[in-house]
Amino acid sequence: xxxxxISNPEYFHKVVDCQYACPAHTPVPExxxxxxxxxxxxxxxxxxxxxxxxxxxGRTCDRPCEPACRRGRIEEEPVAICRLKRVAADFKGSVxxxxxxxxxxxxxxxxxxxxxxPASLTVARDLAPLGYxxxxxxxxxxxxxxxxxxxxxxxxxxxxxNEEVDYILDMGIxxxxxxxxxxxxxxxxQDYDAIFVGxxxxxxxxxxxxxxxQEGAANIHIGIEWLASVAFExxxxxxKKVIVLGGGNTAMDCCRTSRRLGGxxxxxxxxxxxxxxxxxxxxxxxxxxxxxxxxDNHVPKSFVVEEGKLKGVMFExxxxxxxxxxxxxxxxxxxxxxxxxxxxxxxxxxxxNTFPWIERNIGLTFDKWEMPEVNAxxxxxxxxxxxxxxxxxFGPKNVITAVAHGHQAAVSIDLFCNGLDVLxxxxxxxxxxxxxxxxxHEWSYDSPITTDLRFLVPQADKKLTLSNRKKExxxxxxxxxxxxxxxxxxxxxxxxxxxxxxxxECDACMDICPTSCITFTNNGEEEDxxxxxxxxxxxxxxxxxxxDVLKTGRVMVKDEDVCLHCxxxxxxxxxxxxxxxxxxxNVTKAGHSCSK
Numbered sequence: 001x002x003x004x005x006i007s008n009p010e011y012f013h014k015v016v017d018c019q020y021a022c023p024a025h026t027p028v029p030e031x032x033x034x035x036x037x038x039x040x041x042x043x044x045x046x047x048x049x050x051x052x053x054x055x056x057x058g059r060t061c062d063r064p065c066e067p068a069c070r071r072g073r074i075e076e077e078p079v080a081i082c083r084l085k086r087v088a089a090d091f092k093g094s095v096x097x098x099x100x101x102x103x104x105x106x107x108x109x110x111x112x113x114x115x116x117x118p119a120s121l122t123v124a125r126d127l128a129p130l131g132y133x134x135x136x137x138x139x140x141x142x143x144x145x146x147x148x149x150x151x152x153x154x155x156x157x158x159x160x161x162n163e164e165v166d167y168i169l170d171m172g173i174x175x176x177x178x179x180x181x182x183x184x185x186x187x188x189x190q191d192y193d194a195i196f197v198g199x200x201x202x203x204x205x206x207x208x209x210x211x212x213x214q215e216g217a218a219n220i221h222i223g224i225e226w227l228a229s230v231a232f233e234x235x236x237x238x239x240k241k242v243i244v245l246g247g248g249n250t251a252m253d254c255c256r257t258s259r260r261l262g263g264x265x266x267x268x269x270x271x272x273x274x275x276x277x278x279x280x281x282x283x284x285x286x287x288x289x290x291x292x293x294x295x296d297n298h299v300p301k302s303f304v305v306e307e308g309k310l311k312g313v314m315f316e317x318x319x320x321x322x323x324x325x326x327x328x329x330x331x332x333x334x335x336x337x338x339x340x341x342x343x344x345x346x347x348x349x350x351x352x353n354t355f356p357w358i359e360r361n362i363g364l365t366f367d368k369w370e371m372p373e374v375n376a377x378x379x380x381x382x383x384x385x386x387x388x389x390x391x392x393x394f395g396p397k398n399v400i401t402a403v404a405h406g407h408q409a410a411v412s413i414d415l416f417c418n419g420l421d422v423l424x425x426x427x428x429x430x431x432x433x434x435x436x437x438x439x440x441h442e443w444s445y446d447s448p449i450t451t452d453l454r455f456l457v458p459q460a461d462k463k464l465t466l467s468n469r470k471k472e473x474x475x476x477x478x479x480x481x482x483x484x485x486x487x488x489x490x491x492x493x494x495x496x497x498x499x500x501x502x503x504x505e506c507d508a509c510m511d512i513c514p515t516s517c518i519t520f521t522n523n524g525e526e527e528d529x530x531x532x533x534x535x536x537x538x539x540x541x542x543x544x545x546x547x548d549v550l551k552t553g554r555v556m557v558k559d560e561d562v563c564l565h566c567x568x569x570x571x572x573x574x575x576x577x578x579x580x581x582x583x584x585x586n587v588t589k590a591g592h593s594c595s596k
Contacts, residue, residue: 001526001555003548006497009431012583014543015560016493018081021068023404025429025587026050028065028081029493033445035087036486038479043088045098050587051085052122052168052403053147055160058086059474060151062249062280062398070490073562074515077454079488080477087482089160095167100129102172107131109417112192114181117145118399119198119390121168122406123413126590128171130414135192136173139180141232143169146200146391147399149228150250152257153470184358184386194385194413197372198406201351201391207245212303216310216345220303223254223348230257230469239343242266243313245300246348247277252284254346255292260469267340268294269313271330273320286473289459290466299330301337303345312341351396371395378422379409387413410590427588436494436580437570443580445494447567450487491565494582498556500548502577509569509578510534515562518569523555533557 005011014020018028027046034043047054061082069078109132113120116138124134140148143165147156169175181187187195204222207213213220219239223246229235242263244255247270258266268287270277274296277284284294298315305311315338318330353371358364365373365382372381374388381388389409390402412422436444458475465471477485510518516534523529526544530537537544542561549555570578 001523001529001544001546003500003555004543004545006433006495006545009429009585011543012433012493012495013429013431013585015495016583016585017068017070018065018079018492019585021064022051023064023401024051024407025404025585026065027493027584027586029489029491030584031088032079032081032084032486032489033491035084036446036483036489038483040088040091041093041095041098044092044095047085047088048095048167049589051400052125052406053118053164053399054085055089055164056147056156057400058082058084058089059156059160060147061085061400064400070492070564071454071488074564080454080457080485083457083474083477084482084486087477087479090476091479091482096170099167099171102128103131105131106133109133109193110191111135111413111417112137112187112190112195114184114187114195114197115145115199115390115392116140116143116165116175116177117198117200117390117402118147119392119402119406119409120145120196121165122403123196123198123389123410124171124173125168126407126410127413128168128173130591132417134171134173135176136169137176137179137181139178141177143175143177145198146202146224149231150224150253152227152253153231154256154260154465154468154473155253157470157472180357182357184364185362188362188383188386192385193417194387196409196413197386197388197392198390198402199355199392201353201396203352203354204250204347205350205352207300207347207349210300210302212305212310215305215308216303219310219343220345220347223250223346224351226346227253227257230261235261237262240264241312241341241343242346243340243342243344244268244346244348245313246270246350247272247279247294247296248348248350249279249283250351251346251348252279252287254348255287256290257469258344258346259290259292259466263344265341266292268292269298269300269315269340270294270296271299271318273297276320276328290462297330298338304339310342310345312339313345314339351391353392353395355392375423377408377426378412379405380412380416380422384416407587407589411588414590429588430586431584433495433497433581433583436582443494443567445491445582446487447491447494447580449490449564449566450484452484452488454488455481455485493584494565494567494580496545496558496563496565496567496569497579497581498545498547498558499577499579500550500556502575503547503550503556504575504577505550505552505554506574508572508574512568512572514566514568515564517559517561517563519557519559520550520554521557522553523549529557533559535559535562537561 389405547556
């Protein structure tokens with residue numbers, strides 16, 4: 001194998017697994033160390049620069065960072081990264097004075113944002129400080145988009161959402177609420193230099209061809225529409241017996257909301273096996289904790305309606321069967337159909353995009369799924385001045401993905417408005433690599449590895465939360481527990497950097513390594529080399545760190561997959577061939593184009 005090029009910014013980025021997995025690439029270990037140091041405001045601002053909504057995401061994020069956490073590879077639960085983000089938000093001081101200054105003299109460019117959700121708000125947050133005149137259009141009464149209409153208040157208090165949305169709107173954004181944009185052509189004919197579409201995936205999937213659907217329509221509701229109706233207080237009650245169809249997070253929100261609006265017998269019925277449901281594990285746990293049974297492997301066959309009134313749903317029991325490639329089929333078991341009583345049914349089987357307000361004769365190309373053709377790097381459509389992001393660009397995802405799209409779309413809009421190429425003139429991320437050495441055996445961070453298991457987030461009493469749909473269920477960590485949880489972080493951004501010329505090949509680092517991730521051996525092809533290490537390197541998605549040739553002709557090989565970043569190799573090395581160096585990776589934001 002060739003020596004590893006650690007000057008490539010993506011190499012060490014990939015080793016910081018939590019940050020690498022985050023769509024917005026938030027510097028996770030950096031803000032966790034600040035929380036441990038009780039610097040909550042600084043931790044909040046590091047989050048705010050990357051993910052824009054720390055208080056919202058600290059409660060509702062899909063947490064792609066946590067399955068990637070290195071703690072989970074040593075038979076432990078990952079660090080509670082998401083809930084530590086909430087700690088930064090809950091205990092921060094005043095941050096308004098830390099927000100970017102907004103120029104009173106604008107740059108002459110005018111931008112329209114369609115939709116007031118996380119993608120559009122991120123674009124506004126990045127472009128307003130550069131002097132752009134921003135106009136935001138949304139049919140809701142306040143900003144937030146589907147964060148406001150789809151996430152129940154018992155998970156996301158309105159006060160938290162309002163605070164973080166207003167940080168952006170207070171940047172001088174011109175808001176046009178209760179304004180439905182009915183024509184993209186009309187906006188194109190106005191004097192906007194660029195238009196960003198962040199309208200989400202606002203249509204819930206239905207079961208229009210299921211027998212009884214039309215006859216029972218009065219008591220059969222589309223999940224996301226029903227949640228929005230509850231959020232805006234148009235709906236305040238539901239029947240005692242409720243069926244929720246679907247296995248995603250929206251289904252979990254529907255069933256838990258139903259319990260708070262009068263549903264006494266609320267059941268979730270899903271086609272797939274329980275383990276393969278799309279809902280996050282913690283969302284399923286919360287539903288079960290609230291006494292909501294989840295019945296898997298049931299496919300709805302018909303709505304049962306008698307004398308114009310919905311009586312329930314008839315289901316067919318199925319069993320998953322997998323072929324040699326792991327592809328699943330749901331095959332009927334042959335058992336009799338199962339009838340489940342219901343006063344109301346909520347259909348939460350997915351979301352779709354819909355663009356009835358975009359004319360099809362204005363030069364905007366749509367694909368066979370009726371999605372706009374959007375460049376995956378620049379987020380530019382086939383109309384150069386029109387950009388898309390969030391669910392509107394590539395289909396339903398989540399809030400943190402929408403934020404990531406917003407950052408990159410803002411870079412493109414800034415380049416476009418300055419007459420620069422939106423693809424070739426994007427700058428690489430900013431990075432640095434700094435030694436943490438403060439002495440022979442002392443580091444500028446806590447390096448001992450705690451053996452604590454993941455701490456549980458306390459919840460409010462179930463009797464209180466089920467009687468009040470706005471009562472927040474999770475209470476968050478207190479500062480003492482937050483400190484203990486933060487200490488579980490392995491500081492994966494503090495890299496073990498090897499200097500070939502200083503190594504005397506004493507093998508001391510190999511002897512002291514607690515995970516046997518360091519090996520001195522003869523070089524070879526990667527497939528062969530992985531089998532000859534002190535511990536076989538089985539995770540092919542994580543790279544090997546390979547040195548240049550040493551004096552004996554051997555090379556140093558480190559398996560990045562199981563390294564704990566404990567620093568023992570660096571402490572033990574008699575020649576300082578190993579060093580612990582903190583790696584900071586920040587995605588370039590709008591305003592950092594080559595022309596500047």
